[in-house]
Amino acid sequence: MGLAAGRIARELGRWIPPAALRRTGQPAALFFHGVERRTRDPQLQTNHHEVAHFRAILSALKQFDFDVLPLDAIDDVMAQPEKYSRSLFLMSDDGYRNTLGVAADILDEFRMPWTLFVSTAHIGSGLPNPVFLTWLFFLRAPRGAYRLPHFAEVVRLDGDESRMKWARLGSDHLRFLPAAKAEEALAMMRSAFAPGALEALVENFSSEHFLDWNEVRALAKRGVTIGAHADTHWPMHAAQDEEYLRQQAAGAKAVIEREVGPCRFFAYPFGNKPDVGAKAWQAVRDAGFSHAFTTLSGSLSAGGNPWLLPRYGLGPRDNHIASLVPLLFAGNARLRSWQASLA
Ligand SMILES: [Zn+2]
Structure with a gap:
């Protein structure tokens, strides 16, 4: 390029x-x-x-x-x-x-x-911007290993380095999926947060409202x-x-x-x-x-x-x-x- x-x-x-x-x-x-x-x-x-x-x-x-x-x-x-x-x-x-x-x-x-x-x-x-939601998931979801639909690899979020790596790779991967498939992965990302936790995070970032x-x-x-x-x-x-x-x-x-x-x-x-x-x-x-x-x-x-x-x-x-x-x-x-x- x-x-x-x-x-x-x-x-x-x-x-x-x-x-x-x-x-x-x-x-x-x-x-x-x-x-x-x-x-x-x-x-x-x-x-x-x-x-x-x-x-x-x-x-x-x-x-x-x-x-x-x-x-x-x-x-x-x-x-x-x-x-x-x-x-x-x-x-x-x-x-x-x-x-x-x-x-x-x-x-x-x-x-x-x-x-x-x-x-x-x-x-x-x-409804938050899916781009923002994606970054929130990779950077702030509870530590753990996630099997996201339409992702070939297991996503392991266990430290700042792996989170940043996945934030970049994962958001690019998601971006080029057909919308319906991306939505399935996004739904899984939402469900990774405890009830109310994602809403509280989004609420906190007033710039994204x-x-x-x-x-x-x-x-x-x-x-x-x-x-x-x-x-x-x-x-x-x-x-x-x-x-x-x-x-x-x-x-x-x-x-x-x-x-x-x-x-x-x-x-x-x-x-x-x-x-x-x-x-x-x-x-x-x-x-x-x-x-x-x-x-x-x-x-x-x-x-x-x-x-x-x-x-x-x-x-x-x-x-x-x-x-x-x-x-x-x-x-x-x-x-x-x-x-x-x-x-
Ligand atoms: Zn835009």
Whole structure:
């Protein structure tokens, strides 16, 4: 596997003064997850920016004349990208409660419009993100040996080292199983905890709590664009069947339209090459979404398939963001060849 284009841009961006790139660039989409006042578990809260770092990113975007636009401008931007060389779209994935409690106020203060992509099954249901559940199991389940369905090896959790090893291996293995099989393994993981113990753990990690629909509507009222991040927060790769993909795309759209209002934007959970199959973008197109975002790096002038657009994931401390954004086009060739492979 070669160096991801996002990483190349990140490395180069460290060495180029942002002022040198002030007039260059191409429109791009940037995303984050949650914003927390304080994160206390670096293993489990990897999805969240701390307030000071989040502010530093927005300040840099403002200082170097980036123009953050509402996502509805995307039709114009994609039609004439050369007119929008400093334009950006800001997005948050999943639908964490701290987007309302923390991020929304900061973004308002900077007068930056943004889009929230929600995974509908998790909104207001108390159902944790399966990714988080997986990590909780491997890192916090009672010490012991577990036979998980669809795992070839017995999972032995008996020390920090074995837990970390399994957290990495096990979550990757689970991610590429068909959803129904992954769910069987997840059910076993849940049952490893004493009654109430898992709920107490989840309760403790407030960063991982999702919004409810009243809160999503409150954000929409404040001008936040609400998009779909599938129904369950799980990949839409080639091992998933068509009915599952239809539910993830059309199902999520129907729920958002019932609860909030019209919804035409989609972002794939995980969203990297192995997480999005050809049938996935077709299901998203057929559901009536106009645009969908992956997590492959690139700029929006790349054109190509509007249901496989590039997006850059903001690192927890992207100190060189103003130099990095104008270099995102470096990912476009890789993006286009991937789009062609899924045509
Ligand atoms: Zn996500």
